[in-house]
Amino acid sequence: MSVLPYPIFHFEPDFTREPRYGVASAQAPLKISNATEVVLFHQERADRIFAFDFALSGSAGFALAEFFRERGGITRPFFLPSWRRDLQHLASVSAGQTTIDVEYINYSVTHLTGTSLDHYGRFVFIWTPGQSVFVERVIQAVPTGTSYDTLSLDSPIPFTADKQLVLMGFAHVARFTEQSLDLTHIRPSLCSAEITFRSYREAITI
């Protein structure tokens, strides 16, 4: 069983206010007199941007504030579930299983190869109502023709992953993009927050 190198950002977005996704890179246009404009690309690869709104009840606002402080604002990364159905799993999986079949996307080449530009998929999240978000490393992906990919996870799924209920996608190594976090409370036990995250390339080679 693996020990995740980063904690999981387990707060669910408020889906009544659509989560927003994007990609961004660092570049600067350089314009000299009448010459053709030159664009300087500062980064070889783009980062992914996630802008989520949250409506937090109970003590979740306090927990979010503590998470932000413990991460030192932008300083320390964490696993951020994309909260999208990046992967469609094909059949229910009982608790304790370490393999799961997903619709074919040529997973091993697209996401597990180091040279792939889009190898964000080395970690996946699995969520089902009433359970904590489960994040685990994909140690192997075996395609069966072009029908499906069988993913092997580093530790067993702790709950029954019902086909109808499960949300499964990528867990990104991400950071907060801002050094400050604003919480707006409208009741002692209800607050809202708007947070933007940026996923970074991670140096870990596990």
Next chain:
Amino acid sequence: MPAPITTLSATPLFFNARPAWERTIAVSIKMQAISTTSRDGLMQTHATTNRGIYTIRYAVVRNRASRLAYQPTQLAQLTAPTWVPFWPFRALTTNSLGIGGTSVSISLLSSVDWFAAGDWVLLYEASAAGTNQWRQIASVTGQTLTLVALGGSLAFGTGSSIAPARLCVRERGEAQADLYHETSEIESVNFRTL
């Protein structure tokens, strides 16, 4: 050996005016770090603080009597740091605290930053007319706070609120109120931690 630098030149005060929740409370946490992102997408950061600066903003509605009673305190608060309850981070008591009692369990797990030994907390009852009292934390074990014994301490039942507090100053060293009614005003409370 150089003398330690003392940051407090005045005796701290306490601020316990309750917020007008319908006007929202905004809490902001600001951390500081220097970061560099390399061309190949790796990022290096250097945290310059390990504790954030917290800001809390909310509104307090006062009628004529409470406004007049509050004015001397308000003037004093501008010349001394003040313990301010962070209302949104309040926990609930899970046992009753009798008169003279010093042990109370709370619904939140104490963290490094909140509900720590030496800090002050504001115990209060939820109703507008409910009692409230400041107590200091002597020690913490899990979710149980041991309070410093206090003469004249009040009793609080299970489910009372207990708000952690921070030593704060008024932002920009000023306090401002808007006339709400000819006998009432709304003060915009704006504190930040030291």
